Amino acid sequence: MPTNEDLAALLPRVALGDRAAFEGVYRATCAHLLGVAFRILNSRERAEEVLQEAFMNVWHGAGGFDTSVAGPMTWLINIVRNKAIDALRSGRAERASTLALDEEAMAVAADAMQQPQVLFERSLEKLRITGCMGGLGASQRQALALAYYRGMVHTEIAEALGAPLGTVKAWVRRGLDRLKDCLEAAGVRQDSLA
Amino acid sequence: MNYLLPERLDRLAREYALGTLAGPARRRFERVLRNAPAAMRAVGAWQERLSGLAGAVPPMQPGESVWRALEQRLFTTSSPRAASGPLQWLGGVLSARALGGVLAGAFLCAVLLRLQPGLIGMEPQSEVLPQSYVGLLIDSAGKPTMLASSKRHGRLMTVKLLQPVEIPAGSVAQLWALPADGSAAFPVGVVPGSGTGSVALADTSEKLFFKVSRLAVSIEAAPAKAGDKPSGDFVLSGHCVKLW
Numbered sequence: 025m026p027t028n029e030d031l032a033a034l035l036p037r038v039a040l041g042d043r044a045a046f047e048g049v050y051r052a053t054c055a056h057l058l059g060v061a062f063r064i065l066n067s068r069e070r071a072e073e074v075l076q077e078a079f080m081n082v083w084h085g086a087g088g089f090d091t092s093v094a095g096p097m098t099w100l101i102n103i104v105r106n107k108a109i110d111a112l113r114s115g116r117a118e119r120a121s122t123l124a125l126d127e128e129a130m131a132v133a134a135d136a137m138q139q140p141q142v143l144f145e146r147s148l149e150k151l152r153i154t155g156c157m158g159g160l161g162a163s164q165r166q167a168l169a170l171a172y173y174r175g176m177v178h179t180e181i182a183e184a185l186g187a188p189l190g191t192v193k194a195w196v197r198r199g200l201d202r203l204k205d206c207l208e209a210a211g212v213r214q215d216s217l218a
Numbered sequence: 219m220n221y222l223l224p225e226r227l228d229r230l231a232r233e234y235a236l237g238t239l240a241g242p243a244r245r246r247f248e249r250v251l252r253n254a255p256a257a258m259r260a261v262g263a264w265q266e267r268l269s270g271l272a273g274a275v276p277p278m279q280p281g282e283s284v285w286r287a288l289e290q291r292l293f294t295t296s297s298p299r300a301a302s303g304p305l306q307w308l309g310g311v312l313s314a315r316a317l318g319g320v321l322a323g324a325f326l327c328a329v330l331l332r333l334q335p336g337l338i339g340m341e342p343q344s345e346v347l348p349q350s351y352v353g354l355l356i357d358s359a360g361k362p363t364m365l366a367s368s369k370r371h372g373r374l375m376t377v378k379l380l381q382p383v384e385i386p387a388g389s390v391a392q393l394w395a396l397p398a399d400g401s402a403a404f405p406v407g408v409v410p411g412s413g414t415g416s417v418a419l420a421d422t423s424e425k426l427f428f429k430v431s432r433l434a435v436s437i438e439a440a441p442a443k444a445g446d447k448p449s450g451d452f453v454l455s456g457h458c459v460k461l462w
Contacts, residue, residue: 043293047285050285050288054279054280054284054285055277055278055279055280056272056275056277058277058278058279058280059275059276059277059278060272060275062278063275068278071278072280072281072283072284075280075284076284076287076288076291079288080288080291080292083288083292092259093258093259093262094262094265094266094269095266095269097269098262098265098266098269099265101265101269101272102235102265102269105237109237113240143271143274143275144271144274146273146274147270147271147272147273147274147275149274150270150273150274151270151273168236171236171237171238172236172237172268172271173271173275175237176237176238177237177238177240178238196236196238200232200236200264200267203267203268204267207267207270
């Protein structure tokens with residue numbers, strides 16, 4: 025992954041219409057961002073469409089990037105996640121009537137290491153907050169992981185985990201509270217330039 | 219509802235950032251976000267916290283077609299930040315009707331116009347393109363490289379380079395017109411290697427290009443004069459069509 029300093033230097037140039045800077049941002053981040061979109065959409069084709077749309081927004085919206093609100097990688101991840109979540113939800117009815125034929129998605133589904141819970145645990149390790157987050161129950165972790173990596177809403181998580189909706193909402197809320205506390209305790213501001 | 223009460227704002231911001239805020243509530247909150255810096259900061263803080271969860275997601279290299287499509291959508295059509303100029307109107311139409319279509323790369327579709335020649339230069343703002351001659355020149359790899367257009371009764375040709383053309387120092391990029399009947403190519407003018415430019419024509423487009431089916435560019439040591447022939451191969455070439 026590129027450093028935030030690199031990206032923070034490139035994005036203002038993109039805002040001025042610098043195509044080379046735009047390509048620099050794309051080349052440096054596209055693989056990571058496609059990975060994020062793919063977890064949510066489970067289809068390379070749809071994830072690539074989302075990536076393309078997201079970078080259309082990056083080109084047109086780079087002027088709105090503000091380091092005081094979020095770091096550059098956070099900004100990019102969120103453009104992609106929001107697009108992927110919108111695409112996921114708008115395509116839900118269509119997908120329900122079709123089989124998942126994307127070989128890559130099948131391969132990922134079969135690879136336990138890429139499951140949401142595993143990604144969640146590994147990310148906590150990278151953030152060095154595994155110990156702190158240890159106080160969180162397995163269901164709370166799972167609920168948070170399904171929401172973040174799969175773009176699931178509360179009702180879907182409730183269905184997936186066979187738990188009442190109110191319980192799931194509480195799990196997610198507590199999971200987020202814990203994440204916030206642990207990050208603050210660890211002094212992590214992983215994507216901030218401040 | 220007052221979205222900006224701190225507790226409510228934090229709840230909405232975290233659910234929005236995580237993605238669990240859905241449906242109309244998500245759309246409503248997005249509208250709030252656009253106009254409320256406090257809400258934007260609250261969301262930004264949660265996005266920042268959550269972005270660490272993306273740290274372990276395995277990267278996936280996208281196909282090169284994603285970048286090519288982006289380049290085409292952003293840089294070969296009109297966009298708020300693309301160079302504005304006389305060709306901008308054309309770019310917008312090309313993206314929708316031609317470049318994305320089956321003729322991409324070589325040929326432009328013709329659009330029927332109702333303008334009278336006498337109105338050239340004073341057309342009302344309209345969705346309809348003025349009667350023009352248009353050429354889309356591709357390079358040896360087949361990549362759209364230069365867009366050339368001139369109004370039917372005008373004496374100025376506008377060119378826009380969609381990607382740079384390398385012009386050795388001391389040389390010029392010479393544009394030629396190739397008549398449909400196979401008769402000798404004649405020089406039109408010198409074009410830039412990048413960006414946009416205009417070429418003053420020796421006569422109106424209608425007189426010059428009426429029988430021309432192709433346009434091409436060669437690299438020459440000096441601008442060609444009437445009667446000159448291209449000294450070497452064409453680096454760019456493409457169809458010249460009437461846009462009416």
